[in-house]
Amino acid sequence: MRRTLxxxxxxDVGLLQSGMGGVAGAELACAVSNAGAAGCAGGYKLIGGALSAMLxxxxxxxxxxxxxxxxxxxxGPEELDRQVAQVLDETPEHVHLSFFGMPADAVFERVGATGRPMVVQVGSVADGVHAAERGAVVVAQGVEAGGHLLGTAKRDDLVAALRAQLPDACLVASxxxxxxxEAGRALAAGADGVLLGTAFVVAHESRAHAYFKAAVTAADESDTVITDVYEIGWPGRRHRVLATAATADxxxxxxxxxxxxxxxxxxLVPRFSSAVPTDATTGRIEEMAMYCGRSCSAISDEISAADVVAAFARVLPGAAAVSDKKG
Structure with missing residues (x-):
């Protein structure tokens, strides 16, 4: 039987917060979860003591x-295996694992054996089917998204195609x-919940640099570009970012x-680094990778993570639980 996110x-609210490396620290993830949605901290390349501190x-x-x-x-596979082991060993069962892109089947088996939920973001129908068949919540990422792009399909087209093949799977639109x-349109296409990234970049609890936050709130979708210039640290992947002097030249x-x-x-941060500018970054922020989705057209204020969750709770599956608790 099909279950909602x-x-x-x-x-309480069928909403995932994107685990954006650098931006999505523990503080943002906790604020989202405490507000009733599913927060997510970015593990990125953290390992050993650095990952333990965040966990x-x-x-x-x-x-x-x-x-x-x-x-x-x-x-690499060995580093990912160490990261997975750390998360499983150092956190309680209410912490789930989320993957941007497909892990190996051995990872699905390892996490599945623990009974913890697993979330996998994909950009194609084939990957979505593969992940769903292994018990994962599938996040269908469209090209409208900010950050690194996993495919070439539009969001609702990918959601609809996955729903046609996976009538009982839990699908999330991104x-x-x-x-x-816009969340309502994604649900109408067949999603059971949504994932938000750009909306949380500008949250008070986000670790995005103040310049980055201000640029997102001032932008509309025409200010974003798809490019592969921010390749240092993450080669071979297109990404949607705010246009900068680096993307222009x-x-x-x-x-x-x-x-x-x-x-x-x-x-040190080189020009064309894939690392985002955070509140700990100094230098030419205006040239750095400011990942931003087309959703920026609807984002004009820096607000709390709880306010973001509350705004979407009205339309997302699970919102009734929030109303019942408040009543």
Whole structure:
């Protein structure tokens, strides 16, 4: 029997927050989960002590369902295996695993054996079917999305195609969703819930740099471009970003243009780095990778994560549970 996202994850609102590396720290994830949706902290390339530090903040900040996002494409199989092991060993059962792109079948088996929910974001029907057959919640990412693009299909087309093949699967729509009305359109296409990224970039609890947040709220969809210039650290993948001097002139030198700090460790930031500017980043922020979906046209204010969840709760499956609790 088909279950909604809210039912699968045990949340009040059928909404996933994207586990955006750098931007989605434990603070944002906990704020989203404590508001009744499913927050998600970006694991990205964190491993060992750095990952443990983030996981400790995550588990201390909420006892509600919350996720950790990992990216098979940017770490090798051994590193991903270590990351998965750390999450499973160092967190309680209310923490689920989320993957951007397809992990190996052995990962599906390992996580499945624990009974924890697993969320997998895909960009094609074939990958979506593969993930669903292994018990995962499937996030269908359309090209309207900000960040790295997994496919070439429009959101609702991909959702509808997946629903036709997977009538009982839990499907989540991602890409270009900046308003409750747009979320409603995704549900009409066959989704059981939605994933939001750009809407949470500008949340108070987001670790996005202040310049990045202001640029998103000031932008509309015509200010975004699909490009592959931000390749250092994540080669071979197109991404939707705000247009910058770097996207306008990809022939510039790949010299260092800033500095940042990740879990207490300093790093230099080269031009064309895939790393986003965070509140710990200094330098030429205006040239850095500011991932932004077409949903920016509907986003004009920096608000709390709880306010984002509340705005979408009116239209998403599971919203009735929120109303009942407040009544």
């Amino acid at each position: 809210a039912e699968v994850l045990g949340v 400790a903040r995550l588990t201390a900040g909420t006892d509600r369902p919350v996720g950790v996002n990992l990216i098979p494409e940017v770490v 890409g270009g969703i900046g308003s409750p009305a 990809p022939g510039q030198a790949k010299k260092f243009i800033g500095r940042t700090v990740v879990e207490g460790k300093p790093y």
